[in-house]
Amino acid sequence: MQVKICGITDAAAMQAAADADFLGFVFFPPSPRAVTPARAAELSASLAGGPQRVGLFVDATDDQLAETLAAVPLDVLQLHGEETPDRCAAVRARFGLPVMKALGIASAADLEGLAAYVPHVDRFLLDAKAPPGAPLPGGNAAPFDWTLTAGRTIPRPWLLAGGLTPGNVAEAIRVAGAPGVDVSSGVEVSRGVKDPDRIAAFIAAARGA
Numbered sequence: 001m002q003v004k005i006c007g008i009t010d011a012a013a014m015q016a017a018a019d020a021d022f023l024g025f026v027f028f029p030p031s032p033r034a035v036t037p038a039r040a041a042e043l044s045a046s047l048a049g050g051p052q053r054v055g056l057f058v059d060a061t062d063d064q065l066a067e068t069l070a071a072v073p074l075d076v077l078q079l080h081g082e083e084t085p086d087r088c089a090a091v092r093a094r095f096g097l098p099v100m101k102a103l104g105i106a107s108a109a110d111l112e113g114l115a116a117y118v119p120h121v122d123r124f125l126l127d128a129k130a131p132p133g134a135p136l137p138g139g140n141a142a143p144f145d146w147t148l149t150a151g152r153t154i155p156r157p158w159l160l161a162g163g164l165t166p167g168n169v170a171e172a173i174r175v176a177g178a179p180g181v182d183v184s185s186g187v188e189v190s191r192g193v194k195d196p197d198r199i200a201a202f203i204a205a206a207r208g209a
């Protein structure tokens with residue numbers, strides 16, 4: 001079971017998430033979880049081995065990606081905007097890093113849309129679609145219907161995301177058949193502020209599922 005804790009902004013959260021497989025840094029300035037590349041580098045400096053560092057971008061330009069990577073070493077690029085399969089291919093080729101494509105899922109038809117991405121991405125993050133009027137494309141504490149992925153073969157490694165908490169993650173894994181999970185809001189005390197105890201509880205609940 002792979003676990004990603006997304007939207008890390010402080011050292012206490014970094015420490016609590018040290019047992020996770022992936023840590024996400026949000027490089028999208030409108031987010032309350034956004035960090036500068038310099039801040040992500042500072043936080044990352046305390047990581048010796050351990051989780052892979054994921055940079056989350058929303059329709060980023062090559063310049064933004066290059067400037068970020070010049071400041072902070074990242075292991076995975078999470079593309080969480082409207083990036084097309086061709087754009088994913090171009091990012092992967094130019095920057096030489098694994099690409100995790102986030103896609104909003106609300107129906108079986110949305111899952112059919114994964115096929116076009118398969119040759120160009122290394123992993124999927126299946127999230128809820130942003131609710132109408134939401135200011136962010138992700139990190140909205142919104143779940144999708146977990147039965148949509150039940151019994152389906154998703155043609156790449158994938159993480160289930162959207163509205164997960166320490167209390168519901170085991171059930172979500174069971175229903176969705178997910179090999180990994182991602183969380184942001186569900187381990188926060190207030191929007192953008194992570195709670196180390198909830199991070200630890202989430203990792204334990206996911207691993208125990």
Ligand SMILES: O=C(O)c1ccccc1NCC(=O)[C@H](O)[C@H](O)COP(=O)(O)O
Nearest residue numbers: 006031138139140141162163183184185
């Ligand atoms: O978390 C953000 O602020 C964010 C901003 C813009 C695009 C994506 C964002 N988060 C994406 C994630 O990876 C979240 O962990 C995922 O959407 C689940 O979020 P939540 O429902 O809050 O656990």
